[in-house]
Amino acid sequence: MRHRPPTVKLPLSPDEIDGQTVTFRPVKDGIDSEVSGVLEVIEDADGFNVNASYVVSQNPPQSHVYWFDQSEIDGIARSLIKEKRRILIVDDDPESTHLVKILLEKTGNYIVLEENDAEEAHQSARNFRPDAILLDIMMPKTDGGEVAAQIEADPELRSTPIIFLTALVTEPETKAGLRIEGHRSLAKPINIPQLIDQIEESLPRTTTTPSRSQE
Structure with a gap:
């Protein structure tokens, strides 16, 4: 069964978040090491979904899409504007x-x-x-x-x-x-x-x- 991506409220405008490179730990995927990906903002009827694809393995090449929840997006936004x-x-x-x-x-x-x-x-x-x-x-x-x-x-x-x-x-x-x-x-x-x-x-x-x- 496919899980629905979490709907979030954006602390910044979509353009300020979309396309940014982020380093994060996809702990919800069972991975507790740093990975990098480019943020993608998707608007739906209820709000916004934000994801980033990261590399799972090089051989064979395999990637996974990680969906950020509200607390993660809030932290990313604070990082972008260099807030404490x-x-x-x-x-x-x-x-x-x-x-x-x-x-x-x-x-x-x-x-x-x-x-x-x-x-x-x-x-x-x-x-x-x-x-x-x-x-x-x-x-x-x-x-x-x-x-x-x-x-x-x-x-x-x-x-x-x-x-x-x-x-x-x-x-x-x-x-x-x-x-x-x-x-x-x-x-x-x-x-x-x-x-x-x-x-x-x-x-x-x-x-x-x-x-x-x-x-």
């Missing part, structure tokens, strides 16, 4: 979240929202529309795994990258690419340069190219 990336950090330790907020915002590249109540994390994500979520695992009442499941079950948020922050793993393990429930992880205490690397690697990036209407 929105980061939600969820941890029951206010001192920890505030320190991360200060250090990330000091770079000038991020806007950070703190959420210290895991039970409110899903709603905070819906309101804030983050480009990435930093999520502690061990929290009272609702743990990070439950919050991640709520995010993944939300059609408007499920493609938002999640990075688990935890003292349950070591720094060498996270450097080796350890995944927890399929998500990136970072050992506590948090190393800010490593955190920034993890954030940037998880976000889609665009390469400015002329739109098709300008060619």
